Amino acid sequence: MKKELPKNYNPADFEDRIYKDWCDKKYFAPDPDKKKPAFSIVIPPPNVTGQLHMGHALDETLQDILVRTKRMQGFSTLWVPGTDHAGIATQIKVEEQLRVNEGLTRYDLGREKFLERVWDWKNQYGSRIISQLKKLGSSCDWDHERFTMDEGCSRAVREVFVNLYEKGLIYRGYRIINWCPNCRTALSDAEVEYAEQEGAFWHIRYPVKGMEGTYVTIATTRPETLLGDTAVAVNPNDERYRDLVGKTLILPLVGREIPVIADEYVESDFGTGCVKITPAHDPNDFEVGKRHNLPVIKMLNDDATINAEYGGKYAGMDRYAARKAMVADLEAQGYLAKVEKYSHNVGTCYRCKTTVEPLTSDQWFVKMEPLAKPALEAVTSGEIRFEPERFAKTYINWMENCHDWCISRQLWWGHRIPAFYCDACGKMTVSKTDIELCPDCGKPVRQESDVLDTWFSSALWPFSTMGWPEKTADLSRYFPTSTLVTGYDIIFFWVARMIFSSLEHTGKKPFSTVFIHGLVRDAQGRKMSKSLGNGIDPLKVIDEYGADALRFALATGNAPGNDMRFSDEKIESARNFANKLWNASRFVLMNLTDDDKAELPALEKLAIEDKWILSRFNQLVKTVTENMEHYELGVALGEIYSFTWDSFCDWYIEMAKSRIFDAESEGAKVARSVLCYVLTGILKLLHPFMPFITEEIYGALPHDDESIMISKYPTYDEKLVFTAEEEDVERIIGCITAIRARRAEMNVAPSKKAKLFVVTKYEETFKATAKILEKLASASEVVLTDSYDADDAISIATDAGNFFIPMRDVVDFDKERARLSAELEKTEIEIGRLSVKLDNPGFLAKAPAPVVEAERQKLVKYNETKAALVAAIAKLK
RNA sequence: GAAGGUAUAGCUCAGUUGGUAGAGCGUCUGCUUGACGUGCAGAAGGUCAUAGGUUCGAGUCCUAUUAUCUUCACCA
Numbered sequence: 001m002k003k004e005l006p007k008n009y010n011p012a013d014f015e016d017r018i019y020k021d022w023c024d025k026k027y028f029a030p031d032p033d034k035k036k037p038a039f040s041i042v043i044p045p046p047n048v049t050g051q052l053h054m055g056h057a058l059d060e061t062l063q064d065i066l067v068r069t070k071r072m073q074g075f076s077t078l079w080v081p082g083t084d085h086a087g088i089a090t091q092i093k094v095e096e097q098l099r100v101n102e103g104l105t106r107y108d109l110g111r112e113k114f115l116e117r118v119w120d121w122k123n124q125y126g127s128r129i130i131s132q133l134k135k136l137g138s139s140c141d142w143d144h145e146r147f148t149m150d151e152g153c154s155r156a157v158r159e160v161f162v163n164l165y166e167k168g169l170i171y172r173g174y175r176i177i178n179w180c181p182n183c184r185t186a187l188s189d190a191e192v193e194y195a196e197q198e199g200a201f202w203h204i205r206y207p208v209k210g211m212e213g214t215y216v217t218i219a220t221t222r223p224e225t226l227l228g229d230t231a232v233a234v235n236p237n238d239e240r241y242r243d244l245v246g247k248t249l250i251l252p253l254v255g256r257e258i259p260v261i262a263d264e265y266v267e268s269d270f271g272t273g274c275v276k277i278t279p280a281h282d283p284n285d286f287e288v289g290k291r292h293n294l295p296v297i298k299m300l301n302d303d304a305t306i307n308a309e310y311g312g313k314y315a316g317m318d319r320y321a322a323r324k325a326m327v328a329d330l331e332a333q334g335y336l337a338k339v340e341k342y343s344h345n346v347g348t349c350y351r352c353k354t355t356v357e358p359l360t361s362d363q364w365f366v367k368m369e370p371l372a373k374p375a376l377e378a379v380t381s382g383e384i385r386f387e388p389e390r391f392a393k394t395y396i397n398w399m400e401n402c403h404d405w406c407i408s409r410q411l412w413w414g415h416r417i418p419a420f421y422c423d424a425c426g427k428m429t430v431s432k433t434d435i436e437l438c439p440d441c442g443k444p445v446r447q448e449s450d451v452l453d454t455w456f457s458s459a460l461w462p463f464s465t466m467g468w469p470e471k472t473a474d475l476s477r478y479f480p481t482s483t484l485v486t487g488y489d490i491i492f493f494w495v496a497r498m499i500f501s502s503l504e505h506t507g508k509k510p511f512s513t514v515f516i517h518g519l520v521r522d523a524q525g526r527k528m529s530k531s532l533g534n535g536i537d538p539l540k541v542i543d544e545y546g547a548d549a550l551r552f553a554l555a556t557g558n559a560p561g562n563d564m565r566f567s568d569e570k571i572e573s574a575r576n577f578a579n580k581l582w583n584a585s586r587f588v589l590m591n592l593t594d595d596d597k598a599e600l601p602a603l604e605k606l607a608i609e610d611k612w613i614l615s616r617f618n619q620l621v622k623t624v625t626e627n628m629e630h631y632e633l634g635v636a637l638g639e640i641y642s643f644t645w646d647s648f649c650d651w652y653i654e655m656a657k658s659r660i661f662d663a664e665s666e667g668a669k670v671a672r673s674v675l676c677y678v679l680t681g682i683l684k685l686l687h688p689f690m691p692f693i694t695e696e697i698y699g700a701l702p703h704d705d706e707s708i709m710i711s712k713y714p715t716y717d718e719k720l721v722f723t724a725e726e727e728d729v730e731r732i733i734g735c736i737t738a739i740r741a742r743r744a745e746m747n748v749a750p751s752k753k754a755k756l757f758v759v760t761k762y763e764e765t766f767k768a769t770a771k772i773l774e775k776l777a778s779a780s781e782v783v784l785t786d787s788y789d790a791d792d793a794i795s796i797a798t799d800a801g802n803f804f805i806p807m808r809d810v811v812d813f814d815k816e817r818a819r820l821s822a823e824l825e826k827t828e829i830e831i832g833r834l835s836v837k838l839d840n841p842g843f844l845a846k847a848p849a850p851v852v853e854a855e856r857q858k859l860v861k862y863n864e865t866k867a868a869l870v871a872a873i874a875k876l877k
Numbered sequence: 878g879a880a881g882g883u884a885u886a887g888c889u890c891a892g893u894u895g896g897u898a899g900a901g902c903g904u905c906u907g908c909u910u911g912a913c914g915u916g917c918a919g920a921a922g923g924u925c926a927u928a929g930g931u932u933c934g935a936g937u938c939c940u941a942u943u944a945u946c947u948u949c950a951c952c953a
Binding site for chain 2: 284344488556
């Protein structure tokens with residue numbers, strides 16, 4: 001029955017083999033048994049263009065832990081895998097390839113040919129990320145794999161689009177939107193990231209018509225948009241400009257006449273108190289323009305060059321080149337009053353980081369207000385729970401403030417919007433199926449060229465993957481899904497949209513719990529990114545340390561929802577744990593005989609240490625199960641770790657040795673059974689976290705089930721609650737006495753066997769009594785306090801067993817010097833920073849006096865610190 | 878401007894319902910003891926950011942403050 005394990009723990013030897021075996025045996029497929037409760041998860045679909053990164057690794061690991069646990073607990077589990085077509089990302093990738101390999105653009109190929117290329121690309125590389133997920137050990141039902149643009153998902157998209165349109169929740173409109181000049185498409189609000197940029201504030205004089213020498217000075221950060229100005233606005237209550245309202249200005253460089261208007265939107269005390277109004281290129285100005293019926297002058301092309309219609313001599317120039325040229329011209333012609341340095345937040349494209357331009361355009365929108373209401377309620381009522389709870393606030397905050405969702409994208413790769421225009425009669429038809437002729441006049445129609453935002457289809461993922469709108473068996477059994485596992489960074493993009501979509505179209509919530517995790521950062525706490533080149537490749541980590549070690553490192557050591565740092569230390573300590581488990585198992589295996597089983601011996605045969613470890617294990621089962629229920633995976637794993645290493649390896653195995661080495665004895669047989677039983681239990685609890693090593697060891701031990709994956713998860717066992725007996729106390733006291741005698745005799749630190757006395761580490765299940773403690777006290781000459789807590793026994797025992805080794809007072813001068821130098825460096829940086837700040841006239845002018853004084857004081861303090869550090873370093877030399 | 882996170886050992890972080898502060902790594906001492914040096918046995922190191930409050934009792938709950946990070950919204 002028993003097998004042997006190779007001497008060294010080498011995960012590469014068995015991880016792939018085991019994974020293949022699981023797949024062959026179809027263990028990942030949901031159990032068809034109808035009596036079992038269902039548990040389902042849909043994967044946050046990674047981009048088809050994606051390469052596995054640490055974020056995925058964390059996400060998949062957490063999901064797999066949940067799924068494997070539930071599966072072992074007797075649920076029929078379905079974990080739906082799949083990928084996202086990732087509109088912009090994929091299109092850019094294929095365009096790039098086309099450009100590099102063939103020197104072509106997508107326009108050279110035309111829409112149809114280009115899309116063929118994208119599909120080719122998808123078919124060739126789209127499975128890469130999937131095979132990478134498998135390396136992690138993910139137990140997804142691969143027969144259920146989906147793609148956001150496969151037939152079923154596409155059908156769901158159309159169904160949803162048409163439904164929303166017919167309900168008046170999708171509309172087409174000329175609005176101001178965020179435009180990425182690089183991707184040449186509209187973006188939704190969520191797709192714009194704001195980044196602080198150093199810029200300038202240009203103060204420009206606009207001459208007043210008919211009043212020679214009188215100017216209105218406006219301040220702007222984007223002088224080139226002057227070409228699109230259709231008014232200048234002031235606050236109606238601003239005394240300075242009251243007389244100007246209604247006057248006409250001459251737009252410098254252009255010569256066009258624009259009015260001065262009054263609008264509450266303008267804040268008198270910011271800038272000059274006068275604002276140029278450019279309705280086509282600023283969301284606020286757009287609103288002002290609507291209120292005052294101003295014309296909308298769009299002066300940019302799609303690639304952010306100045307257009308021919310309004311550009312004049314600047315036509316065709318890039319926005320920044322035009323800015324430079326126009327500022328030069330303004331200055332030359334005396335219109336430039338002054339230039340201030342100014343740093344402000346600028347919107348950038350979340351894909352390519354290009355600065356976006358707000359501009360007016362014809363786009364499709366989803367009306368959010370009616371959808372947001374039930375989506376809010378689902379969370380506030382607790383029907384959908386966020387874990388950790390605080391993320392519900394993030395969600396609610398966004399839901400309450402979101403604007404209509406711009407869903408059209410000027411791309412080719414994606415779900416083409418199912419709207420059909422008839423040029424002959426001007427009618428637009430929205431249809432679930434493709435149409436060629438206008439239903440009204442019978443003339444040919446052309447389909448809308450825009451595609452939908454990628455997130456439009458991801459929003460349907462929990463039900464589109466289950467076959468909706470068909471009433472499938474999957475849909476009724478596994479939808480709503482149980483838990484959604486994802487990072488807090490896509491609560492807006494994805495989680496929120498899934499919730500309102502699902503409520504609107506299926507009438508049900510998409511999932512019961514949203515389990516949110518943080519970001520994986522590098523060892524310095526920076527975001528992992530391609531541009532920084534600080535990303536750690538999970539596949540390399542797997543190669544070097546094994547998937548189990550990676551999973552362990554990701555699942556432990558940080559509170560739910562918090563970001564985590566990934567470091568070598570962490571992965572090494574994880575690997576060391578795997579190694580420890582491996583070796584402990586080898587020890588157990590090498591002592592087992594052929595007829596040993598992982599079964600408990602008769603309880604009356606158990607020695608005190610057997611009872612101790614069994615009761616501790618029983619307690620472990622309880623806390624781990626509870627923590628898993630509360631999504632405290634890290635705590636659960638931490639418990640398993642310390643039980644395995646401290647209690648099982650360091651204590652129980654050592655204690656068991658005295659009996660085991662007399663292999664024929666009855667005591668040895670009992671000890672072997674208990675070793676085997678507890679080890680098997682550890683493997684089962686650990687399996688969801690470290691599936692490969694636990695499977696490998698499980699297979700070597702005596703076992704009933706074919707695989708640990710389909711074995712039963714341990715449950716709390718009333719039988720394993722023991723009470724300490726009189727003779728146990730005698731035995732403990734005997735041990736302590738023996739240890740003390742031996743210690744005195746040898747005058748050396750106690751060896752491992754001295755640990756026997758810590759059998760007194762009773763858990764609450766042991767019901768340590770006052771009698772036991774008193775006896776212990778008299779045996780170890782320790783005075784007891786008046787409390788009778790189990791933990792007291794530990795401290796008594798510890799005092800009895802320890803030696804105190806005097807520390808040598810050592811100072812490492814080199815290290816100390818390095819530390820001080822580092823501190824000095826930091827101090828100097830601070831001094832530099834403060835000096836610059838205090839030299840900055842802008843800061844001195846704007847900041848209140850106490851703030852400036854505080855900064856001065858800080859500078860003084862830093863200078864003192866610096867002096868002290870320099871002195872300290874000098875002393876070391 | 879709004880909301881939220883974080884502040885605990887030299888470093889990175891845990892700490893589940895309030896009850897004598899923990900781990901990993903690092904440091905120091907000793908140990909090639911019949912699975913493991915990816916190890917074993919010990920040790921040093923924390924007034925749990927600050928000030929109040931609730932409580933018999935606060936790292937934990939409440940209030941304020943400071944520092945720091947993030948997200949959202951932004952003034953041209």
